[in-house]
Amino acid sequence: MQHIRLGQKLRKLRFEKGYSQEYIAQCLNLSQKTISNMENDKTTITLNTLKKISNELDVDLLELLSESKVVVQHNNSHDTSTFNGVVNNIAPEELILQLKERIEDLKNQLKLKDELIVLLKK
Template identity: 45%
Template sequence: MIGSTVRCIRSQKGYSQEYMAFQLNISQNAYSKLERGETEITVRRIYQIADVLEVSVYELLPQSVASSSINLKGLTGILMRIRLKLFAAFTK
């Protein structure tokens, strides 16, 4: 996921994989694997990539679950059933 974002931003800036690899002091093959998601990216490497691409680290990271919307439809009914079962269990 991060790799595809990096690839998109790199392409928009007109940077080659070779350029990125040189700036990150890694081989072009290693960089290519990074973009394809075939290797783990360390936090340190994410900061280095953001620096080379001149973007915020947050632009490279996927949206967190906390910031995405959660579908709460039906939650009220589920909570009511749990509440009734608990009430029944404790009133016996």
């Protein structure tokens, strides 16, 4: 199985849509240099940005990530340097499992925050 880099895939999909780096950067509220760095695998890409890219390129997020080794960075509002790990997308099933686990973690975090809000309102 030949693996394709995420940056190569982003560039290919952007070309297929006929978008320039400047155009996609503007749509995503990023700089052209950031798009260039993404396409050349010189930067990590946040999960939020990956979602925006998949929407803009009209491609499913799982399709975008399949057959790639992707470093996913998740930043929270308290610490912009937080790095939460690497997703190795060897098989779509593994990616789905990883994403489901992350979704459950986020649901639990939201539940705790909601409970704290209720307590603070009392």
